[in-house]
Amino acid sequence: xxxxxxxxxxxxxxxxxxxxxxxxxxxxxxxxxxxxxxxxxxxxxxxxxxxxxxxxxxxxxxxxxxxxxxxxxxxx
Numbered sequence: 853x854x855x856x857x858x859x860x861x862x863x864x865x866x867x868x869x870x871x872x873x874x875x876x877x878x879x880x881x882x883x884x885x886x887x888x889x890x891x892x893x894x895x896x897x898x899x900x901x902x903x904x905x906x907x908x909x910x911x912x913x914x915x916x917x918x919x920x921x922x923x924x925x926x927x928x
Contacts, residue, residue: 863910864891868898875901879913884924892916 858864866876878893894909901909 863913866895873898877901877906877909877913879917881917881920882926884926886926892920 854864862879864878864880866874866878868875870876874895875898876893876895878891880888881890881892883889892913894913896905
């Protein structure tokens with residue numbers, strides 16, 4: 853279910869599964885061949901991951917993804 857959600861939304865989450873109190877959100881970074889071997893993520897205390905902060909972080913992750921893809925010569 854979570855893999856399907858990640859493919860649909862472009863974001864994967866670790867909702868305290870690995871470490872209690874830590875929340876992580878990530879997006880994939882395709883390599884120059886289009887394979888997915890890399891990710892860009894942000895981890896923070898679960899208490900700080902409000903909907904407002906999550907929305908802001910998602911936007912920043914997408915900006916970072918776009919810039920990294922540009923730097924490796926990969927188009928969206």
